[in-house]
Amino acid sequence: MLAITVSYQELAWPVGGALIAGLLGHLLVYPVLKAVAARTKSGVDGSFIGHCYAPGQWIVILIGLRMALNLPRYQADPAAEFVLRLIGLGLIVMVSWLAIRLVRVLEDYLSGRYDVGVSDNLRARKIHTQFRVLKRIAIVVVAVLALGTALMTFERVRQLGTTVLASAGIIGLVVGMAAQRVIGNFIAGLQVAVTQPFRIDDVVIVEGEWGRIEEITLTYVVVKIWDLRRLIVPINYFIEKPFQNWTRVSADILGTVFIHLDYTVPVAAVRRKLDEILQGHELWDRKVCVVQVTGATERSVELRALVSAADASKAWTLRCDVRERLIDFVRSDFPAALPRLRIDLADPGRLPDAVLGQ
Numbered sequence: 001m002l003a004i005t006v007s008y009q010e011l012a013w014p015v016g017g018a019l020i021a022g023l024l025g026h027l028l029v030y031p032v033l034k035a036v037a038a039r040t041k042s043g044v045d046g047s048f049i050g051h052c053y054a055p056g057q058w059i060v061i062l063i064g065l066r067m068a069l070n071l072p073r074y075q076a077d078p079a080a081e082f083v084l085r086l087i088g089l090g091l092i093v094m095v096s097w098l099a100i101r102l103v104r105v106l107e108d109y110l111s112g113r114y115d116v117g118v119s120d121n122l123r124a125r126k127i128h129t130q131f132r133v134l135k136r137i138a139i140v141v142v143a144v145l146a147l148g149t150a151l152m153t154f155e156r157v158r159q160l161g162t163t164v165l166a167s168a169g170i171i172g173l174v175v176g177m178a179a180q181r182v183i184g185n186f187i188a189g190l191q192v193a194v195t196q197p198f199r200i201d202d203v204v205i206v207e208g209e210w211g212r213i214e215e216i217t218l219t220y221v222v223v224k225i226w227d228l229r230r231l232i233v234p235i236n237y238f239i240e241k242p243f244q245n246w247t248r249v250s251a252d253i254l255g256t257v258f259i260h261l262d263y264t265v266p267v268a269a270v271r272r273k274l275d276e277i278l279q280g281h282e283l284w285d286r287k288v289c290v291v292q293v294t295g296a297t298e299r300s301v302e303l304r305a306l307v308s309a310a311d312a313s314k315a316w317t318l319r320c321d322v323r324e325r326l327i328d329f330v331r332s333d334f335p336a337a338l339p340r341l342r343i344d345l346a347d348p349g350r351l352p353d354a355v356l357g358q
Helices: 008-039 044-069 078-113 122-152 155-166 168-178 180-195 267-279 312-333
Strands: 203-206 209-216 220-225 230-234 253-261 284-296 301-309
Touching: 008 044, 044 078, 078 122, 122 180, 122 209, 209 230, 253 312, 267 284, 267 301, 267 312, 301 312
Parallel strands: none
Antiparallel strands: 203 209, 209 220, 220 230, 253 301, 284 301
């Protein structure tokens, strides 16, 4: 057994010196970096300093401390080896922390470059959807690698690893059978990130509910319903079952308004009225304005008005407004065109007994 030639009190000098040097460096360097970042037009440097400075500072401190303990007087000393092992574990943690922070920097960059708040945000929503899923995968991978690397620094764990690898096939089979649904959701999350059947802020119809995609995780999707409820859906639902995506290609959409009227309705007048309504309407995108007779029964005709809007929310409001104003128009200008039930009294013998009171 090696004898301890260096006391922990002696080790306190390089450790304390490194911490003090790091603190002084922080007080001198950090304000300068912030001032330089504030003068640049890009927000990436400010985000980089804000997210990565702390882990970077500790990495520099630990590397400096490790270099100090590599001096000949500390070689082969158990106390120094113990501190070096702690420094190695600290470096693994700090490097992992830095990697996760770099992902945050990339997220800030994409948020600034691809704004989902603009009207034509199809590409932005595509980028954000891919990144949110891949970000969670990257964080999980970094955490697993960090944990594995930290455990492999211990000799006993490395020896145990040989035994574990020998039975890895059986363990993998058991774990796979027990967690097949979890693994299925994980694979479905990867499929969503790559194929993108839906994106963040897409308008979808799921389980008969109209809403927007609010959050995408590796295992579930949160749909914000129009009445502010949240529908939590397993992510493999979107791979295995059909659903409606109203903004898959573009956000603009057609809205339909159905009105049932009498056969005497002047369709041309209704068509002119719709054009008059839309010409001054702020929600109409000036693409589609159509009135068609789409059905006829023994009592009424069915008119369908087609209107277009920039997105689903505007189309819904526009449909309600058009429906209300067309009904008011028919009621005020052509009241005889409202649906009615006709009775022909020319030949009372053809009427049923219930109508004649017999």
